[in-house]
Every structure is written in structure tokens, then in C-alpha cells.
Amino acid sequence: MLAVLGLCLPFFLLIGLGHAVGRRSAWAPQALPGLNSVVMLFTLPALLLLMGRDWARQGFEGAALLPVYALASMGVVASAWALAGRAGLAPRPRGLAALIAAFPNTGFMGLPLIAGLLGPSAAAPVGATIVFDLVLTTTVCLVLGGGTPVQGLRLAARNPLPWSVLAGMVWGLSGWGLPAPIERSLALLAQATTPLALMCLGLALALQAPAPRSPLAGQLTAVKLVLHPLLAWLGGQWALAQGWMSAQAAAVLVLACALPSAANVALLAQRLDADDPAVSRTILGSTALAVLTLPLLAWALGVRL
Numbered sequence: 001m002l003a004v005l006g007l008c009l010p011f012f013l014l015i016g017l018g019h020a021v022g023r024r025s026a027w028a029p030q031a032l033p034g035l036n037s038v039v040m041l042f043t044l045p046a047l048l049l050l051m052g053r054d055w056a057r058q059g060f061e062g063a064a065l066l067p068v069y070a071l072a073s074m075g076v077v078a079s080a081w082a083l084a085g086r087a088g089l090a091p092r093p094r095g096l097a098a099l100i101a102a103f104p105n106t107g108f109m110g111l112p113l114i115a116g117l118l119g120p121s122a123a124a125p126v127g128a129t130i131v132f133d134l135v136l137t138t139t140v141c142l143v144l145g146g147g148t149p150v151q152g153l154r155l156a157a158r159n160p161l162p163w164s165v166l167a168g169m170v171w172g173l174s175g176w177g178l179p180a181p182i183e184r185s186l187a188l189l190a191q192a193t194t195p196l197a198l199m200c201l202g203l204a205l206a207l208q209a210p211a212p213r214s215p216l217a218g219q220l221t222a223v224k225l226v227l228h229p230l231l232a233w234l235g236g237q238w239a240l241a242q243g244w245m246s247a248q249a250a251a252v253l254v255l256a257c258a259l260p261s262a263a264n265v266a267l268l269a270q271r272l273d274a275d276d277p278a279v280s281r282t283i284l285g286s287t288a289l290a291v292l293t294l295p296l297l298a299w300a301l302g303v304r305l
Helices: 002-024 028-057 065-086 091-102 106-118 120-144 149-157 160-174 180-191 193-207 215-242 247-257 264-271 277-300
Strands: none
Touching: 002 028, 002 106, 002 193, 002 277, 028 106, 028 120, 028 160, 028 180, 028 193, 065 091, 065 120, 065 215, 065 247, 091 120, 091 215, 091 264, 091 277, 106 120, 106 193, 106 247, 120 149, 120 160, 120 247, 180 193, 193 277, 215 247, 215 277, 247 277, 264 277
16 A cells, blocks of 8 residues: 555645645746646657557557446436536536546546556556547537537547547557657657646646635535546446456556546636536545545555556
8 A cells, every 4th residue: 555655646746846836936827838738739649649659559458448438437427417407507517517527637647647556558548548538528528518519529629639649559550660769759758748747737726716615516526536436447347257358457447537637627618618616626626635545546456566
């Protein structure tokens, strides 16, 4: 348990460092957009490109993870949609409440953390879940909120992350190589993702305007950190029994679903004029609680370092 906690803690310390900088530094509001752009347009796409390549070269090991992940995520969307309806939210913020409960912070936190716990081979299937959430989970929640499938797909098409995974898969299947200096440059960009992304997450949390307390946020946080990994664990155990999934893929599945809510959903809610206190409160609460829940869950899954 202490070894797992020791591996997880540096990730949260970097988030805490970013949060402290955001609270105390006058330049933080001006710095965050540029830092986010570096992560979203350069370092994270480079990481996903290499992961997509490696996944294709490994023969898409763990591909059965995606159908189980889809079922768990849609179960969470349905539960959060019902809770938001009981809270009296209008359709658009209700759809964003469902999205905040189902969309994990995979890009900024999950990729480096899960790869650190389970090894580099775990990273590529986690990257595939990013594509699923950006394309399908987001589209479903926007449609529930009164949008159109075209709107959701347009958002996904403008995001470089799914294209990076797909380009990496094409690269891996083609068997092509790149000149060594270019491949090393991609590797250097990918290695910069973890510290930059985690500090950006801390900065974003610190710079969020204080939101009123929301009982719904506590319910959505419980759905994200308890129901989502529970559904993933049940589906993973069934897939394991059928011989469709390895034990490592099942652990990847549960840990991906146990991640806190993605901070970029708050930006989407603001863009769509569907911001609700429950969204920002759920991001903050789930991220704070994940300091305890993720190491405990990894230990319960029998992660060996």
C-alpha cells in the first residue's frame, strides 16, 4: 500500500504545486492559456501519437477493454442524468452534469499515472479511452442536453487528441520509420506532458471562480469515484471470465474509470452557456478525494510495483 501511495503522491504534489502557484502568483491567469496550449497542441499529441503507434504494433492488445468501458460510461451517464433531473437542472446543464460524471481526467492525469502503476504497455489502451470519450461520450451528453450529433462530432474533429491516436495507429500499422532525430524529438515532447499537464490542472483549479455549494456535486462525485469504477470492475470481471481480457487490461479499465472528472468539461460548459456550480464543484471534489481513492483502489486491485 505504501509503495502504491508513494508512486501516486508525486502526481498529486505537482497538482498541488500548480494550485499554490495559481493562488499566489499574479502572472498565473496570463500563463495558463499558453501552458494549456503547449500541452494540448504539442506534448500530449506527441505522447498519444507514440502510444497509438505502439498499440498498433502490439496487435491492439486489450482492445476488448473499449466495449466494457463504453457500457460502464453509459451507465454513469444515465445515472448522472437522472440525478441532475431530480435536482431540477435544465436540459443543457443536465447534459454537462452527466458528462462531468462520466469523463475522467485521462489526458492530464490518467496516462502518466496508470502507465507508472502498470507499465508502459498500459498507456495505449488508456489513450484509446480518450478517443471514446471525446467522440462518443461527449456527443451523447450534448445530444441529451438538446444539442445535435453534428455538434458533438464537430467538437471532436477540432480536438487534436483523437487525431493523434489515430495517426499513431496508422503509423504503427504501416511499419514506417522516422529519422532518429525526429523520433527523439517526439519522445522529448511526450516526456514533458506529465509535469506540464499536472501543473496546468492545479493552476486551472486554483483560478476557477468560487462556486456556490451544490448537493448535486457531492452526488456526481460519488458517481464518478465509486459507481464508475464499480461498473468497470463488474464488466472487467465478466470479460475476464470469458477470456476476452487480460488481468492487466481489467486493471487499466478500473483505474481509468476511477480517475477524477476532466477539468476541460468546465470550459465546455462555459462555452455553451451551461455552467452550473455542480460542474466545477465536482471537478474540485473528485480531484481532491482521488488523492486517497486512487491509491486505495490500486492497492485493492493488487498492483505490484
